[in-house]
Amino acid sequence: MADMVKIATRESYGNALAELGEKLDNLVVLDADLAAATKTGIFKKKFPEKFIDCGIAEGNMMGIAAGLATTGKTVFASSFAMFAAGRAFEQVRNSIGYPHIPVKIGATHAGISVGEDGATHQCNEDIALMRTIPGMTIINPADDVEAKAAVFAAAEFNGPVYMRFGRLATPVFNNPDTYKFEIGKGVLLKDGTDITIIATGLMVYESLLAAEELAKQGINARVINIHTIKPIDKDIIIKAAKETKKIVTVEEHSIIGGLGSAVAEVVTESCPVPVIRIGVNDKFGHSGPAKDLLKEFGLCSENIINTVKSAL
Amino acid sequence: MDEILKKQLSITACKVRMGIIEGVYNAKSGHPGGSLSIADLLTYLYSVKMNVDPKNPKMPERDRLVLSKGHCAPALYSILAERGFFPKEELKSLRHIGAMLQGHPDMKGTPGVDMSTGSLGQGISAACGIALSAKLSNDAYKVYAVLGDGETEEGQVWEAAMFAAHNKLDNLVAIVDFNGLQIDGAVTDVCSPVPLPEKFSAFGWHVITMDAHDFDDIERAFNEAEKISGQPVAIIQKSTKGKGVSFMENQVSWHGSAPNEEQYNQAMSELKAKLSELEGN
Numbered sequence: 001m002a003d004m005v006k007i008a009t010r011e012s013y014g015n016a017l018a019e020l021g022e023k024l025d026n027l028v029v030l031d032a033d034l035a036a037a038t039k040t041g042i043f044k045k046k047f048p049e050k051f052i053d054c055g056i057a058e059g060n061m062m063g064i065a066a067g068l069a070t071t072g073k074t075v076f077a078s079s080f081a082m083f084a085a086g087r088a089f090e091q092v093r094n095s096i097g098y099p100h101i102p103v104k105i106g107a108t109h110a111g112i113s114v115g116e117d118g119a120t121h122q123c124n125e126d127i128a129l130m131r132t133i134p135g136m137t138i139i140n141p142a143d144d145v146e147a148k149a150a151v152f153a154a155a156e157f158n159g160p161v162y163m164r165f166g167r168l169a170t171p172v173f174n175n176p177d178t179y180k181f182e183i184g185k186g187v188l189l190k191d192g193t194d195i196t197i198i199a200t201g202l203m204v205y206e207s208l209l210a211a212e213e214l215a216k217q218g219i220n221a222r223v224i225n226i227h228t229i230k231p232i233d234k235d236i237i238i239k240a241a242k243e244t245k246k247i248v249t250v251e252e253h254s255i256i257g258g259l260g261s262a263v264a265e266v267v268t269e270s271c272p273v274p275v276i277r278i279g280v281n282d283k284f285g286h287s288g289p290a291k292d293l294l295k296e297f298g299l300c301s302e303n304i305i306n307t308v309k310s311a312l
Numbered sequence: 313m314d315e316i317l318k319k320q321l322s323i324t325a326c327k328v329r330m331g332i333i334e335g336v337y338n339a340k341s342g343h344p345g346g347s348l349s350i351a352d353l354l355t356y357l358y359s360v361k362m363n364v365d366p367k368n369p370k371m372p373e374r375d376r377l378v379l380s381k382g383h384c385a386p387a388l389y390s391i392l393a394e395r396g397f398f399p400k401e402e403l404k405s406l407r408h409i410g411a412m413l414q415g416h417p418d419m420k421g422t423p424g425v426d427m428s429t430g431s432l433g434q435g436i437s438a439a440c441g442i443a444l445s446a447k448l449s450n451d452a453y454k455v456y457a458v459l460g461d462g463e464t465e466e467g468q469v470w471e472a473a474m475f476a477a478h479n480k481l482d483n484l485v486a487i488v489d490f491n492g493l494q495i496d497g498a499v500t501d502v503c504s505p506v507p508l509p510e511k512f513s514a515f516g517w518h519v520i521t522m523d524a525h526d527f528d529d530i531e532r533a534f535n536e537a538e539k540i541s542g543q544p545v546a547i548i549q550k551s552t553k554g555k556g557v558s559f560m561e562n563q564v565s566w567h568g569s570a571p572n573e574e575q576y577n578q579a580m581s582e583l584k585a586k587l588s589e590l591e592g593n
C-alpha cells in the first residue's frame with residue numbers, strides 16, 4: 001500500500017466543483033479570500049463568472065450563500081474549517097440550519113494536519129459544532145475518490161451539508177471504478193471478528209494499515225469507514241458492537257463531540273460495549289509538519305495498533 | 313528625524329527583514345510578504361515609541377502591541393529578537409515542533425507578545441479591551457493594533473471601530489497596513505474595503521495617512537497621533553508588500569510561501585548589500 005497516489009481532499013473538492021460546473025447551470029461557488037488554498041481557485045479559473053469572492057468575511061459569506069440558495073441556486077461556500085464552522089457558526093446555525101436551506105459548506109484545512117500554521121488554524125471542533133445543528137448533514141471523506149463523490153452527492157442533496165476536507169495529500173485507496181457513495185451509509189472496508197475500528201477522514205487509511213499489521217499478529221480487526229458523521233449509520237455500528245464486542249474510534253478531531261462521541265451515543269443506547277476513542281485529547285495543537293503532529297497526537301497506525309492491543 | 317536615529321532605524325529594519333527571511337526559510341512556510349511590509353513600522357514602534365522592557369516583558373505599565381494580522385508573526389518575532397526579548401537563534405526554529413515561535417503569535421509562550429492572534433479581525437477587539445482597561449483604571453500606557461488591509465473586510469473590525477470611538481479610546485492607535493494585496497489578489501479586486509480613511513473617519517476616528525517605508529513620515533504620523541485626544545487614531549500606512557526583497561515586492565504569490573534555497577540566498581544577499589551600504593557610511 002506504500003506507493004499509492006496521494007491527493008489532498010481539498011484538491012478533490014476543487015476538481016469536483018470544476019466538473020460540476022459543466023453540468024450545473026445554476027452553480028455558484030463562494031470563497032472568503034482563500035481560493036488558492038481551498039482549491040476553489042480551480043473552479044474560478046474555469047468559471048470566473050460563477051465564482052464570487054466574499055473577501056475575508058466568513059459570517060457574511062454564509063448569509064450570502066443562504067440568500068442565493070433560497071432562489072434556487074446550488075451554492076458551495078468555502079473557507080478553512082476554523083472559519084467556516086468556527087467564525088461563522090452562528091450564521092450557519094441561524095441562516096442555514098434553522099431555515100434548512102440547502103447550502104453546501106466546503107470546509108478545508110480541517111484538523112491538526114494543517115501543520116505549521118499552528119493552533120489558531122487547526123480546527124478540531126468543527127464536527128462537534130456542526131453535529132449540534134438540527135438537520136445538518138456532515139461528510140468527512142477519506143480520500144480523493146470519496147471526496148469527489150461526496151461533492152457530487154451533496155450538490156444533489158436537498159438540505160444543508162457540511163463537508164470536511166484536508167490540507168495534506170493522502171493515499172487514494174478507493175477504486176474509482178467500483179466505489180459507490182451514499183450519504184449516511186458507512187462502508188465496511190475489512191471484515192473482522194475480534195474488534196472493530198471505526199474511522200473517518202484521514203484516519204481511515206491509517207486504520208487499514210493498522211488492521212493489516214494486526215492481522216499479521218493474529219488479530220482480526222473489522223474496519224469501518226464512517227464518511228457521513230450525521231446522520232450516522234446506526235445499523236453498521238450496532239452490528240459491529242454485537243459481533244465484535246469492542247470498538248475503537250479514530251478521528252482527526254477532538255474526542256469530544258466528533259465521531260467517537262457519535263459512535264458511543266449509538267452504542268450506549270442500543271448495545272453497550274466498550275468504545276475507546278482515539279482523537280485529539282482535549283488539547284490545542286501547535287506548529288509543526290503535519291506528519292510529525294499526527295504522530296505526536298497519536299493519529300497514526302502505530303497508536304491504533306497499540307490501542308487495539310491494549311483493548312483486547 | 314534626526315539623521316543618526318534614522319540611520320540606526322534603517323539598519324535595524326534591515327536586520328528585521330533578514331530575520332523574517334531567516335525564519336520563513338527555515339520554517340519552509342509562513343508569510344513573508346505582509347511581514348516585510350510592516351518591518352519599518354515595528355522597528356519604529358519597538359525602538360522609539362513603545363515603553364517596553366525586554367528584561368521585564370510583562371511590566372504592567374508597558375505599552376502594548378496587538379498584531380491583529382497575526383500571520384505576520386515573523387516580523388513581530390524578528391523585532392522582538394532584535395530588541396533582546398529572546399535570542400535571535402529562536403527565529404531559525406520558527407514553526408518547528410516544540411518551538412517557542414508558533415506560526416501565529418502565542419502570548420502564553422513568547423516573551424513580548426501581548427495577545428494571541430491569527431484569526432483575522434479579532435486582534436483589534438482585544439486591543440480595544442486593553443485600551444478600555446487603561447481608561448477604567450487610569451493607566452497611562454498606549455495600545456497599538458496592526459491590521460492588514462484585507463483584514464478590514466471582516467465585519468468585526470468595524471464593530472471594534474464603532475466601539476473604540478464610542479468609548480473615546482484615544483490611547484489606541486490602529487495601523488492598517490495598506491499594501492493593496494491579500495491572498496486571492498488585489499484588495500480592490502477581491503472585495504474592496506476602500507476607501508479606508510473615509511470609513512475610519514465616518515466611524516469617528518482621527519485618520520492619518522503615512523508612507524510605511526519613510527522614517528521621517530512615520531515619525532510625523534506618530535507625533536500627530538500623540539496629540540489627539542477624545543478619539544482613537546487610525547494610521548493608514550501605504551506600504552509595499554514584500555518590501556526590501558526585489559522579487560517579493562508587490563507579488564501576491566509571496567503572501568504565504570517560503571523561499572527555496574536559491575531564493576533565500578538571493579534575498580539575503582540583497583539585504584546584506586543594503587545593510588553594508590547603511591553601515592558603511
Ligand SMILES: Cc1ncc(C[n+]2csc(CCOP(=O)(O)OP(=O)(O)O)c2C)c(N)n1
Nearest residue numbers: 033346430431432460461462463493494495
Ligand atoms: C478569520 C480569518 N479568515 C481567513 C484567514 C486566512 N488568511 C490569512 S492571511 C489572509 C489574507 C490577509 O490579507 P491582509 O490582511 O491584506 O494581510 P497582508 O497583506 O498584510 O499579509 C487570509 C485570508 C485568517 N487567518 N483568518
Ligand SMILES: [Mg+2]
Nearest residue numbers: 461462493494
Ligand atoms: Mg494586504
